[in-house]
Amino acid sequence: MSILALETSCDDTCAAVVDSSGAMLANVVSSQDVHDRFGGVVPEIASRHHLELVNLVVAQALDEAGVSLSDVDLIAATQGPGLVGALLVGLSTAKALAAARQLPLAAVDHLQGHVAANYLLGGDDSASGSFDPPFVCLIASGGHTLLVHVREHDRFEVLGRTLDDAAGEAFDKAARMLGLGYPGGAALEELARAGDAEAFSFPGSNSERARGGWGTSRNSFAQGLDFSFAGVKTALLYRLRELSPDDARARAADLAASYQAAVVDSLVVRVERALELTGLDRLAVGGGVAANGELRRRLRSLGSGVHIPGRALCTDNAAMIASAARYGEQLPYPRYLGLDAYATGERPL
Numbered sequence: 001m002s003i004l005a006l007e008t009s010c011d012d013t014c015a016a017v018v019d020s021s022g023a024m025l026a027n028v029v030s031s032q033d034v035h036d037r038f039g040g041v042v043p044e045i046a047s048r049h050h051l052e053l054v055n056l057v058v059a060q061a062l063d064e065a066g067v068s069l070s071d072v073d074l075i076a077a078t079q080g081p082g083l084v085g086a087l088l089v090g091l092s093t094a095k096a097l098a099a100a101r102q103l104p105l106a107a108v109d110h111l112q113g114h115v116a117a118n119y120l121l122g123g124d125d126s127a128s129g130s131f132d133p134p135f136v137c138l139i140a141s142g143g144h145t146l147l148v149h150v151r152e153h154d155r156f157e158v159l160g161r162t163l164d165d166a167a168g169e170a171f172d173k174a175a176r177m178l179g180l181g182y183p184g185g186a187a188l189e190e191l192a193r194a195g196d197a198e199a200f201s202f203p204g205s206n207s208e209r210a211r212g213g214w215g216t217s218r219n220s221f222a223q224g225l226d227f228s229f230a231g232v233k234t235a236l237l238y239r240l241r242e243l244s245p246d247d248a249r250a251r252a253a254d255l256a257a258s259y260q261a262a263v264v265d266s267l268v269v270r271v272e273r274a275l276e277l278t279g280l281d282r283l284a285v286g287g288g289v290a291a292n293g294e295l296r297r298r299l300r301s302l303g304s305g306v307h308i309p310g311r312a313l314c315t316d317n318a319a320m321i322a323s324a325a326r327y328g329e330q331l332p333y334p335r336y337l338g339l340d341a342y343a344t345g346e347r348p349l
Contacts, residue, residue, distance in 0.1 A: 001073040005322035008090030009082025011046045013053040016318035017065035023121045025065035027319040047085035076325035079107035080342035087341035102333040106325035114286030116324035117313040131307035141287030142168030153327040160225025167289045170229035195257030202262035203231040281305045290314040
């Protein structure tokens, strides 16, 4: 069986072909480079670019996979969460492709896709096999940060989630404060390599506050699995106000390294706690923040039962959507024609 999948939840137009075993035959990502001037993704611009690109990436994915539409058995697309206008481009295209051949369609939750990236063959930096449940999964991206107990391929229990900013959003906002532009995660990481991670103390940075549940809600304080990054972001803002412009520029690398350490520490501490509470020694990771080198290093140090997809499968891609479609509901024609996209919260994990 061949699965053609589309992913257009934000500003990357993606198409992929995956077979029934989870092997990637093609994984095409076309990134939009028009949003940096605005300091963030502009939904209307993203949607219009998806319209221009979606047919091209589908054609490229089929070509790279060496298949045609007549060889495809299932169409899949991200239904949400994400930017509704952007999602509608991919979902509508998928419905049209499926309806034209009366194929079944799988509408996939984007967050389930990040989990399912771990099921793909050849998707890990150090291992070639699929990583199957049960395991704890950390999903950390620009829009989402949560810990999930994955009991089966399509059965999840949310253990903790962010109460405010997502980890990737925290990196982007810090990068902007440091004058690094957008998107800022990679630029912040590069600057941090030249800095001293212990030069400044930020909330969550290898401290008792992180281990004691910094920013957690009252309901989950005992377990301390919720995340909050508003405090560390505000602390950076105040620290920059305390420094003169010259000092801030001179110590930018130290600020970046210390800030990155605080965010990474907050993530790792809660991962350790989740593993302890579930009694599991298996961890998987998903989301764009999982491309961060320091986070990957810290998580790998937890033990051998850690699976981290390659960087191309951490950021938004359609192969992960195809992977999730293998285990989700496959709607027959014409049941999916009335499907709509959802921005957030309508079909949570």
